[in-house]
Amino acid sequence: MNTTDNTPSNIVRNFMTALDSNELDTAANFLADDFVFSGWTPKPLNKQAFLTLLENIKEGIPGLSFNIHNVLEQNTSITGTIQVQGYQTDSFIIPALGTPPIPQTASSVSLPMEEVTYRLHDDLITAMDVEHTTGGGISGLLKQLGIELPLAQ
Template sequence: MSKADIESVRALFAGLEEDDYEMASDCLADSFLFSGWTPRPLDKLEFLTFIQGIKEGIPGLNFHLHNIQQHDHTVTARWQLTGYQTEGFTVPLLDLPPVPHRPRSISMPTEDLELILQDEMIVSLQVKPRTGGGIAGLLSLLDISMPGT
């Protein structure tokens, strides 16, 4: 167990919140997969592009990472996404419709995370969404339906 694993997780979310995508990318293994929050898993580039797309419309998006615990090379935590939509945005890699500008506060339910690390690099980030969570929950707060729902 290494405290560096937890520091890698903290650095990832600090980079995402500060729009420092180089810092965030440096925390992710080339084989990284993000799952559970989107209709399909996203690889490293897709994940960073996805977050950038959301942050175009919700620039102050905060992940409120808490309850961080480590067990061997697995880090568990919780997040609660909050922010304020200031612009419209698109997330083309998920075939979502453009999200129009609807100035409003966003407060998502708290969701559990499991991150797997190897050599202090995050190889997997799995979100265990709750009712009202995930990308469908975010879009619902913005009065947008997921395609196929």
């Protein structure tokens, strides 16, 4: 096996490509069992809650893309910039966030650029932390669809 394929930055890029391609089973293989996703949602999410959140969102916005760029590797920490974009084609719900059903609006969403940090251990992503950006995160995405997040923090 070519070890250059397993560099932390390639692991992160491959993980994000799987998310963009709606290949959540593949994306799950890049995550440690104790993975934590934070900063983009009102409360941190574990691996299963994170994957369920993306599955829920992609039911309504199947082409949702994170558009990662500026990937920099620093030991076991990887930083990058994401800009979430997509087009809502169907209604969806996000039970974990307590949202009402989100009706189909045929709207495009485009969030501001957000800085993200990934932590890795044994070639698995253990954490993904998105820095809070005004108009970003799940609240920014929902607001663009006309929904206020009930768990405001």
